[in-house]
Amino acid sequence: MPTYDYHCASNGQTIEAKHGMNEELSTWGELCANTGLALGNTPADTPIVRLITGGQIVSSRALKNPDMPACASGGCGGGMCGLH
Known part of the structure; x- marks a missing residue:
């Protein structure tokens, strides 16, 4: 199940929640119910x-060749990320 970061401007907290891709939380109460936090x-x-948070991209080539060293950036295998 994917994780998402939610921010509450009222209390300044950013909380990570897990839920399905089609679900979106819109209130502090929904976030607290999802994560088990107290409302305070x-x-x-x-x-x-x-x-908006970054996701990890995994090259299928890297999965097929686990002994292949990662590129200099420490990211993808085989330099496919373009950051080498």
Whole structure:
């Protein structure tokens, strides 16, 4: 299940939540229910925003050749990332 980072501007907290790709949390109460956190002093209906976070890209070539050394960037195998 994918993880997403949500930020609450009201309390300044950024929390990681796991849920399906088609689900999106929109309030502090939904986020707390998803993660098991206590509401604290923040009202349940306080809006939150999902942050854009980077994902990892895995080259299928690297998966087929586990003994292949990674490129100089420490990223993908075989220099496919273009960061070597």
